Amino acid sequence: MLSLDFKKKIMEEHRFDLRKLREExxxxxxxxKLGFEPLKKSGGELFYLSMLRDNDTSPSFCVNEKLxxxxxxxxxxxxxxxxxxxxxxxxxxxxxxxxRLADISGSLEGLPEKAKPAQIEIPLKHPSYLIREVKETGxxxxxxxxxxxxxxxxxxxxxxxxxxxxxxxDNGKRMELFAAGWxxxxxxxxxxxxxxxxxxGKKSMTFLEGNRDSLNIFEGMMDFxxxxxxxxxxxxxxxxLNSVAFLKPAIHFAADYAAIEVFFDHDPSGRKASTEFLxxxxxxxxxxxIYKGYNDYNEKIQQGISGKQLQPDQQQSSFLKGKGR
Numbered sequence: 001m002l003s004l005d006f007k008k009k010i011m012e013e014h015r016f017d018l019r020k021l022r023e024e025x026x027x028x029x030x031x032x033k034l035g036f037e038p039l040k041k042s043g044g045e046l047f048y049l050s051m052l053r054d055n056d057t058s059p060s061f062c063v064n065e066k067l068x069x070x071x072x073x074x075x076x077x078x079x080x081x082x083x084x085x086x087x088x089x090x091x092x093x094x095x096x097x098x099x100r101l102a103d104i105s106g107s108l109e110g111l112p113e114k115a116k117p118a119q120i121e122i123p124l125k126h127p128s129y130l131i132r133e134v135k136e137t138g139x140x141x142x143x144x145x146x147x148x149x150x151x152x153x154x155x156x157x158x159x160x161x162x163x164x165x166x167x168x169x170d171n172g173k174r175m176e177l178f179a180a181g182w183x184x185x186x187x188x189x190x191x192x193x194x195x196x197x198x199x200x201g202k203k204s205m206t207f208l209e210g211n212r213d214s215l216n217i218f219e220g221m222m223d224f225x226x227x228x229x230x231x232x233x234x235x236x237x238x239x240x241l242n243s244v245a246f247l248k249p250a251i252h253f254a255a256d257y258a259a260i261e262v263f264f265d266h267d268p269s270g271r272k273a274s275t276e277f278l279x280x281x282x283x284x285x286x287x288x289x290i291y292k293g294y295n296d297y298n299e300k301i302q303q304g305i306s307g308k309q310l311q312p313d314q315q316q317s318s319f320l321k322g323k324g325r
Contacts, residue, residue, distance in 0.1 A: 021101055027068050027081045033104055034088075038063070044195070050074055052087050058268035060244075064196075074269075076203050076245040129200050130174070131189070133164040134181075143180050146194045151301040152225035155232070156180075159208075159225065163191050165200060182206060182221055190221065190242055205246050205253075208238040214259035215239060216287075217250060217277075219270065223263055223297040230290075236261070247273050251280050260284045265296045 028046060031037075038046035039059045047059035050072050060073040071078030077087070085101040092100065137143060137153075140162050147153035147160070163181035166174040179191035181200075188201030206221070214236040218224040221240055228234065237257070241250055254260050254277070262277050262284055264270035270288070277284040291300040 021098065022080055022082050025081050025101065027063055027070060027084065028065060030081065030084075030101075030104060031063070057272070060269060071197075073243060074245060076243045129165055129167050131163065131165045131200065132176070135162040135164070137162055137180065140178060143178065143193070146192070147180060149194065149302070149305075150222055150225075150298060151305045152222060152229060152298070155225050155228045159221065159228075163189055163200070165191075184242055192222075199242075203243060205242055205250060206238075206240040207253075208240075210237040211235045212237065213257065215254055215257040215261070217241070217254065217260065217262045217264075219244060219264055219273075219296070220298075226291075226297040226301040227263060229301060244269050244273060247276060251277060254281060254284075258283075261287045263287050263290070263297055266291075267295060270296075 028038075031048065031051075034051070036048055036051050038048050040047045044064065044066055046063045046065060048061040048063070049059055050056040050061040052061065052072055053074050056074060061070065062073070062078075063070045069078060069080055070084055081101070082098070085097045086094065089097045089100055137147065137156055137160050143162050144153065147156050160180050160182055162178060164176070164178045166176050168174050179193040179196070181189045181191040183189055184199075184202075184204040184206045186202040186204035188199050188203060190206070191198050191200060215238075216224075216227065216234070216236040217239045218227065219241050221242075224238055224240055236259075239250060239253060241247065260277070260281055260283060262274055264273045264286075266288060274284075274286045274288065278286065291297045294300040294303065
């Protein structure tokens with residue numbers, strides 16, 4: 001954490017205001033100036049091929065226009081425009097990176113400032129969060145409506161909770177928030193609502209012990225619950241990645257099981273994950289044919305609820321929908 005004196009020194013030496021850079025520089029326009037354009041838009045998010053990695057084959061770098069924040073699913077990392085500058089120019093020290101950002105943002109003069117949301121939201125992966133209460137689902141109408149929309153409310157009770165928490169903003173005030181959530185193996189809470197996805201605490205996979213001979217693996221909780229909805233008597237042990245960044249440790253974990261089934265997305269990263277499992281653990285069975293025609297298992301379930309075909313730009317959700325999971 002940078003000290004206040006150090007921040008002041010940086011601002012004096014480089015003649016820019018960190019708060020102004022963070023609050024008034026539009027991340028989407030910055031990326032455009034750097035030569036990056038989104039490949040698709042869904043649910044208020046813009047999706048890019050990651051400019052922080054050279055091995056991205058499908059859009060996995062997400063920008064929430066409303067909040068002005070980013071998240072790279074391949075790195076399981078995100079943050080503000082300041083965090084992006086530090087990640088994009090890793091060879092520069094803090095002051096140099098901020099000066100580069102200031103130079104580029106200066107070329108954006110004349111553009112309107114970022115629209116401030118009526119209800120401000122901030123990243124959930126924040127060092128100053130405080131969990132107020134963890135409750136069983138069913139008492140919060142907004143959370144219940146979200147689970148109904150995802151089509152998994154009937155089976156969510158044993159696996160999801162209502163998480164009430166607060167986050168300390170830059171001005172020192174705390175913002176009270178709530179979401180549906182579940183714990184991962186490191187005790188962190190993966191939280192989801194209709195507009196946001198995040199993690200409170202350390203990011204990790206989630207393991208649910210069942211039959212010690214068989215293991216079913218899902219990218220996200222919503223896909224597991226979709227499977228549970230259609231297989232209520234299934235007794236396999238469950239491993240939920242929570243991020244495809246955990247593919248390698250998942251393969252290592254799965255090696256101890258005699259029967260392995262994977263339920264990954266019908267997108268490049270999902271197909272790559274399935275291929276990798278089959279390569280390292282040849283006995284793995286790819287079950288994605290169950291939801292053929294959909295990007296993931298939960299989209300199949302949602303299709304059954306809505307009774308209408310999802311549009312193409314809805315078929316590969318990531319930031320809010322799970323991969324808003």
